[in-house]
Structures are given as C-alpha cells and as structure tokens.
Amino acid sequence: MANDLARGRTHLGNERTHLAYLRTTVSLIGFGITINRFSTYLIQNDQAPKGSRLMLHDASNAGIGMVLLGLALLIWSLVRYRLVTRDIERGVIAPRHRATTVFTIGLLLLGGLTALWLFTS
Secondary structure (H helix, E strand, C coil): CHHHHHHHHHHHHHHHHHHHHHHHHHHHHHHHHHHHHHHHHHHHCCCCCCCCCHHHHHCHHHHHHHHHHHHHHHHHHHHHHHHHHHHHHHCCCCCCHHHHHHHHHHHHHHHHHHHHHHHHC
16 A cells, blocks of 8 residues: 555656646746747837847747747657656656756757847947
C-alpha cells in the first residue's frame, strides 16, 4: 500500500509540474500578443520611436517570437509529461538533463538575442 501511495504522489507531482508549464505558456503567449498589439498600436498612431532606434519601430516580431516560444514550450511540456508518466508506471525515474539543458540554452539565446536587438538598434 505504501508503494501505491508513493506512486500516486509521484503522479500528482508530475501533474503539478505540467500545470506549471501550462501557466508559463499562457503567460508567454499572452505577453507576446500584448507586445505585438502594442507595437501595432504605436505604429498606427505614429507614436513609434524614430531616429536612432529604428528597430524599435516595429517590435511585433518579438511578440510573435514569444508566442511561438510559448507554443514550443507547450508541446515540450506535453511530451515531458507523457514520458515521465511512462517512467513512473515502469518504476524507473530517468532524469532528462539533456532536454532541460537544451531548452534552457535555447531560451537564453533567444532572450539574449532579443534583448540585444531591442537595446542596440
């Protein structure tokens, strides 16, 4: 019985982790849409920056990138959830350091390039 309870707690922990990913994707998508719409609003009302910051004239690409990043994270979280559920049922928990590392480095590069684009253009 103790083993069943432990497995149940592990499944619940996996579900909580998946829900945290879902909240993050909703935030990324919502923020990306906000950036995109705000950029469009500024352009339509001729309030976009002019002069040395021409790249800031249209920051809608950053918003689209955040939406795409949120969708990619959503797919990755579903795959991860399914793999961890399978591992729990098999009784073998295998950490997936490679996927976590690749996704973290990807986010770091995308975020760094976006920041560089926004602040140096």
